[in-house]
Amino acid sequence: xxxxxxxVALSMKKxxxxxxxxxxxxxxxxxxSASDALLQSIDLxxxxxxxxxxxxxxxxxxxxxxxxxxxxxxxxxxxxxxxxEIGTGVIDMRYENPLYMAEDAGAADLxxxxxxxxxxxxxxxxxxxxxxxxxxxxxxxxxxxxxxxREHAAVFLEVIKGEGxxxxxxxxxxPNPPGLLRVEPHSxxxxxxxxxxxxxRRTAEWTGEQGMNLMSSTLLTEDTGVPFHQLQAEQIQLFxxxxxxxxxxxxxxxxxxxxxxxxxxxxxxxxxGQADSQDHxxxxxxxxxxxxxxxxxxxxxxxxxxxxxxxxxxxxxxLLTVPNQLGVEYNAHLIDSVVRYLAPDLGWR
Numbered sequence: 001x002x003x004x005x006x007x008v009a010l011s012m013k014k015x016x017x018x019x020x021x022x023x024x025x026x027x028x029x030x031x032x033s034a035s036d037a038l039l040q041s042i043d044l045x046x047x048x049x050x051x052x053x054x055x056x057x058x059x060x061x062x063x064x065x066x067x068x069x070x071x072x073x074x075x076x077x078x079x080x081x082x083x084x085e086i087g088t089g090v091i092d093m094r095y096e097n098p099l100y101m102a103e104d105a106g107a108a109d110l111x112x113x114x115x116x117x118x119x120x121x122x123x124x125x126x127x128x129x130x131x132x133x134x135x136x137x138x139x140x141x142x143x144x145x146x147x148x149x150r151e152h153a154a155v156f157l158e159v160i161k162g163e164g165x166x167x168x169x170x171x172x173x174x175p176n177p178p179g180l181l182r183v184e185p186h187s188x189x190x191x192x193x194x195x196x197x198x199x200x201r202r203t204a205e206w207t208g209e210q211g212m213n214l215m216s217s218t219l220l221t222e223d224t225g226v227p228f229h230q231l232q233a234e235q236i237q238l239f240x241x242x243x244x245x246x247x248x249x250x251x252x253x254x255x256x257x258x259x260x261x262x263x264x265x266x267x268x269x270x271x272x273g274q275a276d277s278q279d280h281x282x283x284x285x286x287x288x289x290x291x292x293x294x295x296x297x298x299x300x301x302x303x304x305x306x307x308x309x310x311x312x313x314x315x316x317x318x319l320l321t322v323p324n325q326l327g328v329e330y331n332a333h334l335i336d337s338v339v340r341y342l343a344p345d346l347g348w349r
Contacts, residue, residue, distance in 0.1 A: 011313065013348035016055020017048055017335055018089050018257050018319040021067030030327030034065070038073055040328050045077045047332040048084060052339045052349075055085040055117065057319055062095055062135075063127040071104035078112025085117045089215055089257070089319065090197035092123025094132040094145050098155035102183045105160065109187035116190060119215040119255075120156070121197035122149040125285045157194060157210075162186040192250060199289075204235045208242030213253040216311070218292045218321060221284060228279045228292040232256060232311035255317035260306070261296040262337040267330070272296040277305075299341040306346055318348070 023029065023037040031037050045056035056077055058067050067073065070088050077086050086108075091101075109116040122145070128134070132145065139148045159165070164180030195213040198204040199221040207214050216232055224231055236254050243252045261272040275296035282289060295302055312318060320338060322331045343349040 011316070011347065013312075013315070013343070014054040014085070014317040015335075015339060015343060015348060016053055016057055016085060016087075016317065016319050017044070017322045017331070018057045018059065019044070019067070019322050019324045019331075020059045020061075022325050023065050024325065029325040030330075031325045037067060037324070038076075040324065041067070041073055042076055042080055043328045044322075044324075044331055045084065045086070046080055047328060048335050049081045051332060051336045053084060053335050055087060055317065055319065056081075057085075057087045057089045057117070057119070060088055060091045061124075061127070062092070062131050071108045074116065075108040075111045078108060078115060081115075082113075084115065086112055086115050087117035087195070088119045089217070089255075090119040090121040090123070090195075092132075093120050093149040093152040093156070094123055094137060095135045096152050096156070098152050099159060099183055101156055102159045103185070105190060106183070106185040106187040109190050109193075110185055114187065114189055116187075117193050117195065117213075118190075119195040119197050120153055121215075122146045153196075157191060157212075159183045160186070160190050160194075162188065195253070195255065198235065198239070201231075201235045201238050204239040205242040208239040208244075208248075208252065209246045211243075211246065211248045213255070214239045215255050216257070216315075218257045218259060219284070219289050221287055221289045223281050223288050223290040228290050229309045229311045231290060232292070233314050236311060236314040253317060254315040255319055256311050256315045257319040257321055258292065258309075258312065259294040259296075259321045260302065260338055260342070261294070261334065262299050262302055262341050263297055264299065264337050264341060265333075268337075271326075299337075299345075302342055303345050306342065 019041060021037045021041060023031045023033055025032050031040055048056055058070055060068060060070050062068050074086050105118060139145055162182055164182045166181045168176045168181050195215040196207040197215045198207050204214055216235060220231055263269050263273060275294045277296060278293050280291040295305055306312060322334060
């Protein structure tokens with residue numbers, strides 16, 4: 001079948017995938033173990049690069065049958081690929097030792113040749129109550145878990161700059177370079193490739209003030225009654241305004257996530273032909289939230305719908321949320337369908 005669609009003039013986009021890395025022993029799942037989830041993530045990243053995709057990103061969740069510690073996976077993908085960006089969306093900073101994380105991130109970035117794009121944040125609702133406490137972290141007196149996440153992030157951002165801060169031992173086992181010592185290995189440029197996952201407009205402004213790139217998901221933890229893509233576009237503009245006001249010199253980056261399923265085969269139709277394509281408003285973590293719609297349909301229909309998505313237009317990077325338990329072959333087909341049937345006619349390629 002040959003698809004013909006109208007050409008729409010929009011900006012070029014980096015197109016990557018975002019995987020939650022679920023696994024379950026169900027016979028309906030193609031991903032039945034942690035080993036499956038990890039090895040299939042590597043295989044899908046390789047396939048995405050071969051198909052012309054630009055990024056492989058992974059969610060991080062603790063105490064769940066999902067991907068958790070990201071750096072071994074990111075390093076493995078970095079060693080098996082040569083071009084695509086490799087990242088997270090997002091690492092929950094409540095659980096992180098900032099200095100140890102800086103070492104892991106520096107090593108993974110060097111292995112990949114400087115392709116790491118790390119999304120960090122306060123994290124999402126957890127599988128357990130205050131799971132970060134089991135990792136040895138608790139908010140200071142008078143503080144809370146969100147502030148603790150930002151404090152961990154501030155330390156991480158500072159140490160990855162590569163400046164010395166630790167007093168050297170006067171009788172070290174090995175000779176030290178002169179001056180204060182830094183965390184090693186250091187990877188130059190990593191600080192500019194840190195993103196904050198923002199769920200509100202105010203957090204997006206804070207992200208711009210801090211000089212981090214903006215990562216915005218398929219939901220926002222607030223609602224004003226306008227369509228999701230318009231609320232997200234407002235969030236992006238507030239981020240850019242805050243970035244400019246803060247005087248940062250480089251150009252910031254913005255990513256948005258979307259569930260997009262071009263229906264180009266009978267299998268696609270069976271899986272997603274009846275998908276509910278509208279926003280939803282509900283409660284998440286005790287507050288009101290707006291969830292973005294799923295885009296599912298034939299390519300000509302999707303080109304028209306996606307051309308009207310104001311947040312995608314405002315972003316430079318689009319992350320496709322993939323149903324990883326359908327397996328590598330199907331998700332590679334999904335990425336290929338977006339790159340092949342949608343991206344050129346939307347001006348993303």
